[in-house]
Amino acid sequence: MSTESTSRRLLAAVFPALAALAAIALVTLWGSSGSEILDRTIITMLIDLVLVMGLYIFAGNSGIFSFGQLSFMAIGAYAAGFLTIPVITKRLILPGLPDWLMTAQVGPVAAVLIGGAVAALFAAVLAIPLMRLSGISASLATFAVLIAINVVLANSDDVTGGTSGLNGVPVTVTSWNAFAWAAVAIAIALAFQLTPIGRRLRATREDEVAARALGISVLTERRVGFVLSAFVTGVGGALYAQFNSAFTPDAFYLDLTFLIIAMLVVGGMNSLTGAVAGVLVLTAVSEGLRRIEQGAHVGPLFVPGRTGLREVGLALIMLAILLFRPRGLTGGRELPLPRRLTLPGRLRRPAKAHR
Amino acid sequence: MKSLIQNVIDALALGSLDALFALGIALIFGIMRLINFAHGQLIMLAAYAIILFVGAPWPVLILGTLAVAVIAALAMERIAFRPVRGANPATLLVTSFAISFLVQNLAILILGSTPRSVNVSTTVTESVTIAGLDVSKLDIITVVGTAALLTAVALFLARTRIGVQMRASAEDFAMARLLGVRADAVIATAFGISGVLAGVGALLLVSQTGQVDPNIGLAPVLVAFVATVVGGMSSLVGAVLGGYLLGSLTVAMQVVLPLGVRSYRDAIVYAIVIVVLVTRPDGLIVAKSARTRV
Numbered sequence: 258m259s260t261e262s263t264s265r266r267l268l269a270a271v272f273p274a275l276a277a278l279a280a281i282a283l284v285t286l287w288g289s290s291g292s293e294i295l296d297r298t299i300i301t302m303l304i305d306l307v308l309v310m311g312l313y314i315f316a317g318n319s320g321i322f323s324f325g326q327l328s329f330m331a332i333g334a335y336a337a338g339f340l341t342i343p344v345i346t347k348r349l350i351l352p353g354l355p356d357w358l359m360t361a362q363v364g365p366v367a368a369v370l371i372g373g374a375v376a377a378l379f380a381a382v383l384a385i386p387l388m389r390l391s392g393i394s395a396s397l398a399t400f401a402v403l404i405a406i407n408v409v410l411a412n413s414d415d416v417t418g419g420t421s422g423l424n425g426v427p428v429t430v431t432s433w434n435a436f437a438w439a440a441v442a443i444a445i446a447l448a449f450q451l452t453p454i455g456r457r458l459r460a461t462r463e464d465e466v467a468a469r470a471l472g473i474s475v476l477t478e479r480r481v482g483f484v485l486s487a488f489v490t491g492v493g494g495a496l497y498a499q500f501n502s503a504f505t506p507d508a509f510y511l512d513l514t515f516l517i518i519a520m521l522v523v524g525g526m527n528s529l530t531g532a533v534a535g536v537l538v539l540t541a542v543s544e545g546l547r548r549i550e551q552g553a554h555v556g557p558l559f560v561p562g563r564t565g566l567r568e569v570g571l572a573l574i575m576l577a578i579l580l581f582r583p584r585g586l587t588g589g590r591e592l593p594l595p596r597r598l599t600l601p602g603r604l605r606r607p608a609k610a611h612r
Numbered sequence: 613m614k615s616l617i618q619n620v621i622d623a624l625a626l627g628s629l630d631a632l633f634a635l636g637i638a639l640i641f642g643i644m645r646l647i648n649f650a651h652g653q654l655i656m657l658a659a660y661a662i663i664l665f666v667g668a669p670w671p672v673l674i675l676g677t678l679a680v681a682v683i684a685a686l687a688m689e690r691i692a693f694r695p696v697r698g699a700n701p702a703t704l705l706v707t708s709f710a711i712s713f714l715v716q717n718l719a720i721l722i723l724g725s726t727p728r729s730v731n732v733s734t735t736v737t738e739s740v741t742i743a744g745l746d747v748s749k750l751d752i753i754t755v756v757g758t759a760a761l762l763t764a765v766a767l768f769l770a771r772t773r774i775g776v777q778m779r780a781s782a783e784d785f786a787m788a789r790l791l792g793v794r795a796d797a798v799i800a801t802a803f804g805i806s807g808v809l810a811g812v813g814a815l816l817l818v819s820q821t822g823q824v825d826p827n828i829g830l831a832p833v834l835v836a837f838v839a840t841v842v843g844g845m846s847s848l849v850g851a852v853l854g855g856y857l858l859g860s861l862t863v864a865m866q867v868v869l870p871l872g873v874r875s876y877r878d879a880i881v882y883a884i885v886i887v888v889l890v891t892r893p894d895g896l897i898v899a900k901s902a903r904t905r906v
Binding site for chain 2: 321387390393397398400401409412511515522565572575579
């Protein structure tokens with residue numbers, strides 16, 4: 258095999274991620290030059306993108322839905338909060354924190370990384386029993402984890418602030434560092450699906466019995482995917498904390514779980530391109546509906562808004578996709594390399610046959 | 613002794629409700645491997661129907677509420693679940709999640725999210741004294757009514773033609789179809805019955821709480837989901853027993869747990885769910901058909 262074709266195959270594999278990066282870079286540029294509301298929308302989108310990448314790493318590659326992702330997000334958010342809220346504030350609002358955590362203080366980037374790491378650690382413990390379960394039982398178990406974590410967070414008043422949540426997390430997220438983290442998340446997702454272990458996990462998604470027959474352990478692959486996915490989701494949670502400054506346990510519950518799953522399903526959960534496309538499309542739709550929800554001027558008439566419109570619209574889109582295009586907008590395929598970037602004419606045919 | 617009997621009655625009443633909700637979910641799961649998250653929205657719609665019919669004579673109230681729940685269940689099946697029938701369980705679960713989200717937010721959009729109070733009947737909330745014990749009439753109605761309804765469903769499944777076909781479909785859907793069982797009829801019947809169960813559950817629930825809001829179906833569906841998982845997802849008897857077990861467990865923990873830990877009760881319940889899933893993935897009672905081969 259010539260080096261030329263190897264490098265071209267690499268380019269084809271990396272291309273969807275590059276295209277995704279270019280697209281979100283343009284959107285970020287547009288957002289950071291616009292109004293503050295637009296900027297906040299774009300940052301929220303970038304954080305959602307990190308969360309969707311987190312879900313995609315596990316669900317997209319293994320074919321098993323995880324409904325418990327947001328418990329990892331919650332862990333990342335609370336960890337980042339504990340590590341960055343000023344000590345004086347912590348003594349006031351979280352009197353139950355253990356001493357070492359009360360005085361702990363790290364920089365914003367370290368807090369994000371630690372948030373991801375703590376979430377990954379939690380997932381590593383969970384993965385030992387949960388990944389032994391078959392697909393649907395594993396999904397249900399992650400759902401039970403989501404509810405249990407929510408109950409614990411909402412009731413440990415002295416440590417987590419209970420139902421009133423945390424506040425006073427220093428705001429350190431701007432559009433460009435949110436972009437940087439989104440790029441890191443995309444890079445991790447891409448790297449994982451190109452590594453042998455990621456490819457083996459994708460094989461178990463297509464046919465678990467055949468994969469086992471080929472000597473794939475399934476258990477190991479799923480556990481690795483689960484832990485990595487928790488890390489990225491935990492990072493997303495830490496960013497969420499550093500962007501919103503205040504949050505309650507219910508921020509990490511069913512509504513956002515639904516949005517994240519909807520983004521992945523609408524775009525197409527089997528490909529990176531699909532995951533990114535889902536985030537872009539649903540953010541655009543949901544922003545449009547939010548504007549209408551607030552009431553809109555149609556010519557001289559003012560149409561009063563109603564709450565719930567945005568959610569109804571999102572649910573309708575998701576149902577339409579599930580019923581009419583179950584593999585998502587992208588059909589589960591990656592973005593192909595444009596013709597211009599492929600080989601010159603005389604070599605095109607053998608290259609195609611090779612693929 | 614007195615307080616023990618009181619607690620047993622509480623456990624039975626709570627367990628009855630849980631069993632009703634759990635059976636509604638298990639009926640559908642048995643046949644089409646769908647965990648119907650939207651079952652909670654059937655309860656919500658039935659609860660709003662109660663507001664509509666309250667004040668009418670009680671047969672009208674009951675039949676009207678049940679009719680709304682059954683029609684909603686059949687509509688859900690026809691519009692959303694029939695096209696995705698046969699997809700993998702994860703897709704089905706996500707579909708039901710989407711429907712649930714849609715119906716709940718439609719309710720918020722149209723009816724608003726403020727809770728409404730409704731007084732179903734003053735006579736059922738009174739309590740009567742039996743052998744020195746104060747028992748609320750509603751508890752008695754809940755326990756007896758649920759027992760009657762469960763018996764009726766059991767008889768329906770055992771004695772009627774479509775009931776037998778439903779059990780055959782739960783056992784092996786592909787084989788049942790090959791032998792001439794009509795898939796559409798069987799699944800529609802299952803949804804119809806789950807609508808009845810949701811309607812009855814809503815009547816009992818709203819009589820007790822006196823309040824209706826768009827989120828009313830969420831707690832029951834989570835409880836039902838737990839009861840079904842613990843009892844055995846593919847076994848109807850398992851789901852019902854799971855419901856009663858969960859009700860008893862909830863009351864027992866309320867009594868036994870020290871005050872500081874009590875607020876974590878639900879977390880403990882879900883931790884138990886995870887333990888059951890891991891140690892007995894098919895639940896406490898396993899239907900023969902549920903064992904995965906290969």
